[in-house]
Amino acid sequence: MSDAPDDCGLGTRLVAAGRRPEWTGPVVNVPVWRGSTHLYADSADLAAGRPNADGHFFYGRRGTPTQWALCDALTGLEPGAAGTLLYPSGLAAISGALLGLLNAGDVLLMSDNAYEPSRSLAEKLLAPLGIETRWFDPLDIAAYRDAFCPRTKVVLLESPGSLTMEVCDVPALAAIARERGAFSVLDNTWAGPTGFTAIRHGVDASVLALTKHVGGHSDLMMGAVTATAAVHDALRERAQLLGQVVSPDDAALALRGLRTMGLRLQRQADSALAVAEWLGAQEQVAHVLCPMLPGAPGHDLWRRDFDGGCGLFSFVLRGRGVGDRARLIDNLRLFGIGFSWGGYESLVVPVDPQRIRTSTVWPRSGWAAEDRLGVRLAIGLEDPADLIADLAQAFAAMDRA
Numbered sequence: 468m469s470d471a472p473d474d475c476g477l478g479t480r481l482v483a484a485g486r487r488p489e490w491t492g493p494v495v496n497v498p499v500w501r502g503s504t505h506l507y508a509d510s511a512d513l514a515a516g517r518p519n520a521d522g523h524f525f526y527g528r529r530g531t532p533t534q535w536a537l538c539d540a541l542t543g544l545e546p547g548a549a550g551t552l553l554y555p556s557g558l559a560a561i562s563g564a565l566l567g568l569l570n571a572g573d574v575l576l577m578s579d580n581a582y583e584p585s586r587s588l589a590e591k592l593l594a595p596l597g598i599e600t601r602w603f604d605p606l607d608i609a610a611y612r613d614a615f616c617p618r619t620k621v622v623l624l625e626s627p628g629s630l631t632m633e634v635c636d637v638p639a640l641a642a643i644a645r646e647r648g649a650f651s652v653l654d655n656t657w658a659g660p661t662g663f664t665a666i667r668h669g670v671d672a673s674v675l676a677l678t679k680h681v682g683g684h685s686d687l688m689m690g691a692v693t694a695t696a697a698v699h700d701a702l703r704e705r706a707q708l709l710g711q712v713v714s715p716d717d718a719a720l721a722l723r724g725l726r727t728m729g730l731r732l733q734r735q736a737d738s739a740l741a742v743a744e745w746l747g748a749q750e751q752v753a754h755v756l757c758p759m760l761p762g763a764p765g766h767d768l769w770r771r772d773f774d775g776g777c778g779l780f781s782f783v784l785r786g787r788g789v790g791d792r793a794r795l796i797d798n799l800r801l802f803g804i805g806f807s808w809g810g811y812e813s814l815v816v817p818v819d820p821q822r823i824r825t826s827t828v829w830p831r832s833g834w835a836a837e838d839r840l841g842v843r844l845a846i847g848l849e850d851p852a853d854l855i856a857d858l859a860q861a862f863a864a865m866d867r868a
């Protein structure tokens with residue numbers, strides 16, 4: 468078994484990814500190599516040292532075949548990438564990418580629709596370290612171009628944006644960053660490498676919360692950064708300085724999740740589209756923010772750049788208060804109330820992004836003043852007809868009150 472060529476289909480590549488014979492041995496999956504200490508043959512072997520790269524035993528912090536196989540698999544799914552680093556959570560991967568590339572005096576440009584903890588990281592950790600963050604509207608390319616200064620070192624993008632789901636023109640934004648001498652980092656958790664090949668679209672580093680689609684079963688926290696050679700080397704050095712390492716058991720779980728990720732995402736995206744279409748026809752719903760839905764914001768860019776979607780999207784209630792929204796959410800039977808997403812089970816949370824947005828992404832121009840309260844759904848592997856019936860009875864319960 469070895470990596471399937473890039474021109475093979477997605478299913479074939481997901482099955483083959485990372486299963487190098489020198490790591491799997493005679494079994495199908497890479498075994499879980501638990502180990503802190505790697506023993507050397509003799510003093511001369513110890514003195515000879517080891518290349519600092521995946522595939523060479525040195526000490527547990529630099530990984531074992533279990534973690535290397537996961538890195539190898541993720542790198543193989545991003546054509547043009549040189550390597551992947553693993554972190555203990557998706558947020559640790561974002562902070563790993565930013566702390567790996569930024570120094571005191573540098574400026575970070577962060578998309579206004581970034582994941583909220585990324586914003587807190589900028590305000591509460593990067594700022595005290597002397598790294599300044601400036602926010603930009605990801606839908607206003609002219610303003611973004613003007614936001615660069617000679618100290619701008621990194622741009623953090625996210626598409627579709629967390630909660631608000633707008634799709635930005637990642638290839639254009641990444642090209643401008645490169646032209647200005649800055650690295651672009653994309654939080655690619657929504658689409659993942661099977662839905663958006665970030666490096667091929669000009670991004671320098673693609674961040675994934677493996678906690679979501681790769682884990683896929685709500686039983687794992689992990690993050691990864693897959694990057695071009697220059698960025699990968701810089702991140703690797705700082706990840707090692709920070710002592711970042713993930714458990715081989717968790718790496719094996721992530722590899723297991725990866726094998727079925729294509730199937731799960733296809734099913735969740737299809738179901739999400741069916742639910743989004745149904746929501747779009749309900750009079751209680753003012754806006755459906757689902758890039759996969761024809762006519763929804765961002766759909767054209769999604770069609771142009773993406774190879775797939777997933778189960779995560781938001782909608783906005785028409786003229787309702789927080790009491791109504793809570794009643795709707797509390798009456799759902801098949802949707803758990805909880806953070807995260809990408810597992811096999813459906814989830815719901817209320818979303819109020821106007822609190823954290825500083826630009827025009829929420830509310831959008833043209834929205835009526837009373838249409839503000841959002842709901843985010845993560846569609847799981849249940850039958851979509853059951854999910855729609857559940858939403859229908861919860862809307863009815865909201866209206867009865």
Ligand SMILES: *Cc1c(COP(=O)(O)O)cnc(C)c1O
Binds near residue numbers: 559654
């Ligand atoms: C969940 C999430 C993260 C963080 O992942 P954790 O593993 O929960 O730390 C990062 N980015 C996005 C877009 C997410 O949804």
